[in-house]
Amino acid sequence: MTYKQVVKDTARVLQSYLTYQAVKIIIDQLTETNPPQAIWLTNFSDRTKVQDSDNYLRALTLENKELVLRILTVRQDIARQILEFLPEMVDTNIEQSNIEHRRHLLERLTQTASSLEDVNPESNQSDYKE
Known part of the structure; x- marks a missing residue:
């Protein structure tokens, strides 16, 4: 299209x-x-x-x-x-909506990553020795 x-x-x-x-x-x-x-x-x-x-x-x-x-x-x-007013308002609204959806997506991705760390905590430990 x-x-x-x-x-x-x-x-x-x-x-x-x-x-x-x-x-x-x-x-x-x-x-x-x-x-x-x-x-x-x-x-x-x-x-x-x-x-x-x-x-x-x-x-x-x-x-x-x-x-x-x-x-x-x-x-x-x-x-x-x-x-x-329409072009500027549409642009502003889409920009704000995109920011909100990206924030929400980032929160979901972060929660998913945290959930995976909770399930398998050993996979996140460092390999350094004292």
């Missing part, structure tokens, strides 16, 4: 995630302003997978064009707001 394909796949997943977040925001707004429509969108979203945002939006277009336009607008607004 090439980095170009990884970038395309990541962008597709992020796009679907932003669609999901936009739908959540709109459902929350509709809950306050138009509860029946909030229930309808919730039910539609339960039946149609938001994980594939393009198919979700195509299906929603057949049912409610106004909601599609609203989702597109909210999704684009979210994207514009987060894209400024």
Whole structure:
């Protein structure tokens, strides 16, 4: 797999995630302003997978064009707001996560080495004589 394909796949997943977040925001707004429509969108979203945002939006277009336009607008607004901070935040989070996992791995390796020494203490003694 090439980095170009990884970038395309990541962008597709992020796009679907932003669609999901936009739908959540709109459902929350509709809950306050138009509860029946909030229930309808919730039910539609339960039946149609938001994980594939393009198919979700195509299906929603057949049912409610106004909601599609609203989702597109909210999704684009979210994207514009987060894209400024996202690269640095992802890099920082991955770095911190890697440090934590390496620390945990080192602890496990150290515990395993200690366990082996406890089981066979003679293998660790030095061969010097007094």
